[in-house]
Amino acid sequence: MPERLFRALEVVAGDLGLQKGxxxxxxxxxxxxxxxxxxxxxxxxIFQVVVFAMVGVLAYYLVSxxxxxxxxxxxxxxxxxxxxxxxxxxxESLISYSAASSYGRALIVGALNTLKVAFIGVVFTIILxxxxxxxxxxxxxxxSKLAAIYIEVMQDIPVLLQLFFWYAIxxxxxxxxxQALCPVNGLYLCNRGVAFTIPExxxxxxxxxxxxxxGCGVVYLLRRWARKRQETTGKVFPxxxxxxxxxxGLPLVTWLAFGTPMKMDIPKLVGFNFKGGMTVSPEFIALxxxxxxxxxxxxxxxxxxxxxxxSKGQREAAMSIGLRPPFVLNLxxxxxxxxxxxxxxxxxxxxxxxxSSLAVAIGYPDFVSVANTTINQTGQAVEGVALIMTVYLxxxxxxxxxxxxxxxxxxxxxx
Amino acid sequence: xxxxxxxxxxxxxxxxxxxxxxxxxxxNNLFNGWFNSILTLVILFFLWKIVPPLxxxxxxxxxxxxxxxxxxxxxxxxxxxIYTNFRFIIFGFFPYEHQWRPLLAMMILFGLxxxxxxxxxxxxxxxxxxxxxxxxxxxxxxxxxxxxxPVESTQWGGLPLTLLLSVFGLTAAYPLGVILALGxxxxxxxxxxxxxxxxxxxxxxxxxxxxxxxxxxxxxxxPEGITFNKILRAQVAxxxxxxxxxxxxxxxxxxxxxxxxxxxxxxxxxNYYLTMRLxxxxxxxxxxxxxxxxxxxxxxxxxxxxxxxxxxxxxxxxxxxxxxxxxMGFSREAYIxxxxxxxxxxxxxxxxxxxxxxxxxxxx
Numbered sequence: 147m148p149e150r151l152f153r154a155l156e157v158v159a160g161d162l163g164l165q166k167g168x169x170x171x172x173x174x175x176x177x178x179x180x181x182x183x184x185x186x187x188x189x190x191x192i193f194q195v196v197v198f199a200m201v202g203v204l205a206y207y208l209v210s211x212x213x214x215x216x217x218x219x220x221x222x223x224x225x226x227x228x229x230x231x232x233x234x235x236x237x238e239s240l241i242s243y244s245a246a247s248s249y250g251r252a253l254i255v256g257a258l259n260t261l262k263v264a265f266i267g268v269v270f271t272i273i274l275x276x277x278x279x280x281x282x283x284x285x286x287x288x289x290s291k292l293a294a295i296y297i298e299v300m301q302d303i304p305v306l307l308q309l310f311f312w313y314a315i316x317x318x319x320x321x322x323x324x325q326a327l328c329p330v331n332g333l334y335l336c337n338r339g340v341a342f343t344i345p346e347x348x349x350x351x352x353x354x355x356x357x358x359x360x361g362c363g364v365v366y367l368l369r370r371w372a373r374k375r376q377e378t379t380g381k382v383f384p385x386x387x388x389x390x391x392x393x394x395g396l397p398l399v400t401w402l403a404f405g406t407p408m409k410m411d412i413p414k415l416v417g418f419n420f421k422g423g424m425t426v427s428p429e430f431i432a433l434x435x436x437x438x439x440x441x442x443x444x445x446x447x448x449x450x451x452x453x454x455x456x457s458k459g460q461r462e463a464a465m466s467i468g469l470r471p472p473f474v475l476n477l478x479x480x481x482x483x484x485x486x487x488x489x490x491x492x493x494x495x496x497x498x499x500x501x502s503s504l505a506v507a508i509g510y511p512d513f514v515s516v517a518n519t520t521i522n523q524t525g526q527a528v529e530g531v532a533l534i535m536t537v538y539l540x541x542x543x544x545x546x547x548x549x550x551x552x553x554x555x556x557x558x559x560x561x
Numbered sequence: 562x563x564x565x566x567x568x569x570x571x572x573x574x575x576x577x578x579x580x581x582x583x584x585x586x587x588x589n590n591l592f593n594g595w596f597n598s599i600l601t602l603v604i605l606f607f608l609w610k611i612v613p614p615l616x617x618x619x620x621x622x623x624x625x626x627x628x629x630x631x632x633x634x635x636x637x638x639x640x641x642x643i644y645t646n647f648r649f650i651i652f653g654f655f656p657y658e659h660q661w662r663p664l665l666a667m668m669i670l671f672g673l674x675x676x677x678x679x680x681x682x683x684x685x686x687x688x689x690x691x692x693x694x695x696x697x698x699x700x701x702x703x704x705x706x707x708x709x710x711p712v713e714s715t716q717w718g719g720l721p722l723t724l725l726l727s728v729f730g731l732t733a734a735y736p737l738g739v740i741l742a743l744g745x746x747x748x749x750x751x752x753x754x755x756x757x758x759x760x761x762x763x764x765x766x767x768x769x770x771x772x773x774x775x776x777x778x779x780x781x782x783x784p785e786g787i788t789f790n791k792i793l794r795a796q797v798a799x800x801x802x803x804x805x806x807x808x809x810x811x812x813x814x815x816x817x818x819x820x821x822x823x824x825x826x827x828x829x830x831x832n833y834y835l836t837m838r839l840x841x842x843x844x845x846x847x848x849x850x851x852x853x854x855x856x857x858x859x860x861x862x863x864x865x866x867x868x869x870x871x872x873x874x875x876x877x878x879x880x881x882x883x884x885x886x887x888x889m890g891f892s893r894e895a896y897i898x899x900x901x902x903x904x905x906x907x908x909x910x911x912x913x914x915x916x917x918x919x920x921x922x923x924x925x
Contacts, residue, residue: 190748190749193749193752194749194750194751194752197751197752197755198751198755201755208782211781211782211783211784212778212781212782214784214785215780215781215785216781218785284597284600285590285593285597286590286591286593286597286600286601287590287591288590288591288600288601288604288605289597289600289601289604292604298908298911299904301907301911302858302862302903302904302906302907302908302911303862303900303903303904303907304862304863304865304876304903305862306865306866306868306876307865307876307896307899307900307903310876310880310892310896311892311893311896311897311900314892314893314896315892315893318890318892318893319893500766500767500768501767503767503769503770504769504866504869506769506869507868507869514767514769514770514773518773521773521777527777527778527781528778528781530773531770531773531774531777531778534766534770534773535762535765535766535770538765538766538767538770539762539765539766541765542764542765542766543761543765
């Protein structure tokens with residue numbers, strides 16, 4: 147058979163006038179000698195070496211130019227500027243900071259502010275996104291259409307424009323602190339931000355937070371124990387009700403044990419601004435509002451797709467084996483829907499974190515904004531931008547590492 | 562006896578009035594069950610509270626053709642800010658008497674986009690038409706031939722700049738993205754590593770950091786004396802950014818191809834280049850048209866970020882109108898106007914993407 151094939155090939159090659167090339171090819175094939183440009187393995191190596199050399203030359207060219215330019219502008223390279231005094235104020239900070247602190251500390255303040263916005267934003271986005279996503283699937287025509295309009299409008303307007311819009315609403319529409327709006331007693335809205343009442347600091351609060359954490363830990367262990375017991379004995383433990391009781395009850399008991407401290411810290415107008423209570427800046431609110439409303443539209447779509455991905459038969463099958471509705475949701479629908487929802491949800495959360503860098507446009511002191519000020523003051527552009535990139539890379543790489551781990555955990559076990 | 566029973570069954574009885582027509586629809590879609598009924602009533606109450614005052618603000622009490630002073634006296638929306646500054650918002654600092662040129666460029670673009678809507682037109686001539694069209698648009702903006710006065714790119718702005726950044730950005734990013742995707746799928750380990758590094762690095766950082774890089778660091782990269790203008794640098798940043806996202810979308814398409822396609826191409830004796838060009842890419846790229854359109858949408862929206870490095874795109878021209886003392890304080894109206902422009906652009910694209918998805922999923 148092969149001989150006949152070869153002969154046929156010979157005839158064809160001869161007809162095409164390729165006899166010479168064909169002979170050489172046959173010789174090489176039979177003797178096992180192949181010129182290196184025809185051997186895919188060697189060719190690949192050469193190709194890669196060439197590509198790497200080109201990238202290397204380009205990198206060398208850029209770096210040497212940069213170094214030369216920096217030298218001419220007499221800018222020192224390196225990160226020693228981080229220890230210098232920053233000499234600028236930052237509006238809001240989670241840790242103590244003043245203009246006398248170093249640039250390094252200023253950048254940490256910025257990073258913490260970014261994390262603060264991202265964390266609060268993510269929590270509210272998931273809540274709002276889930277509500278809108280479920281509403282989109284509602285059997286109520288009005289609810290479903292309103293959700294659809296919300297999703298379409300919010301997705302189609304750039305998030306930066308939304309941030310500007312909310313910020314403008316704040317400083318143009320709201321009155322000055324003296325004429326602050328007061329919709330509820332103890333809550334004031336004005337163009338300097340929102341001031342609201344919080345409980346006065348009391349040692350009890352620390353223990354209440356501790357009690358809440360203990361409650362969460364106990365609930366986690368309880369769930370594991372209940373699941374194991376159900377798997378072995380079939381007895382069902384009312385985990386949900388007990389969990390709610392623990393999470394609310396433990397801090398409540400602590401509060402009662404400290405003699406129910408009720409004193410409130412109410413914001414008061416002193417001079418031109420509010421003192422006491424808690425004040426949130428308009429920049430922070432505008433940023434948070436813009437990010438939440440924008441990202442929630444995408445999350446809603448993700449949630450909708452996740453719920454729709456679980457086929458109707460699953461619910462029917464679960465009901466037909468006698469599971470009650472909460473169990474149908476908890477044991478059958480949610481685990482399957484979450485598997486579809488989690489990966490795109492993560493990328494939306496990362497988008498929110500990355501979009502929080504737009505804070506620089508409305509003046510909220512997030513990491514990019516602080517780094518930008520640092521660059522303008524010190525001229526350390528390369529280091530500044532490198533720092534921005536590194537910080538965001540750390541955020542996204544750690545998140546995706548966590549997600550990969552989670553995905554592996556919930557992935558379908560094929561049998 | 563039996564006949565009588567059958568007779569009564571056959572006799573046609575109309576469904577009750579409450580289950581057909583408008584009443585039936587309302588019952589089925591708005592008032593099915595007590596929960597939905599309450600929900601409907603609550604929403605109707607809020608709509609009644611919100612919508613009429615909003616319409617009153619936007620249309621009845623609004624001022625359309627007055628000055629900033631006149632606007633301050635009116636209680637409604639001040640659309641005069643748009644009416645008076647329309648040409649500046651749309652064209653920015655482009656010389657007033659030459660503004661027909663960006664207008665013509667935009668019309669060419671819209672014409673091409675409109676013509677490309679039909680998939681039957683996706684043939685080679687359309688590709689050439691796009692190349693010629695893009696070139697003409699650039700020349701129209703730049704001028705300096707056929708007696709057209711040259712216009713410095715520092716004077717470009719407004720909607721043409723926004724469209725320019727997104728259209729040229731995507732046109733250049735697409736081939737780069739395809740190459741990156743092929744590199745990431747390749748069997749050469751070093752090449753693969755390089756592509757993965759690039760894609761993950763770019764996708765991990767916000768666009769704004771790349772824009773900062775383009776505006777502050779890029780001049781340092783070049784030897785002294787060589788400078789690029791600001792728009793081109795921002796354009797490069799947008800291209801590099803978008804390419805990484807396109808690469809991931811294309812990779813999805815490549816992974817969706819069955820192993821048999823590669824094997825069939827190989828057994829025909831096609832080399833790598835021909836396999837990709839004739840067999841794999843045409844199918845893979847078609848597979849990912851809908852997600853590519855959504856990349857286009859986000860690239861269009863992301864061009865608004867050039868505001869931060871002080872390029873005069875649509876958003877920035879609007880803001881500079883707002884910084885004029887006469888029009889200070891009418892941000893809502895101005896922002897709503899450009900939000901509508903962005904919405905129209907994105908909505909038509911996403912609608913088109915949905916239409917394409919339907920067409921492609923019916924397996925034709």
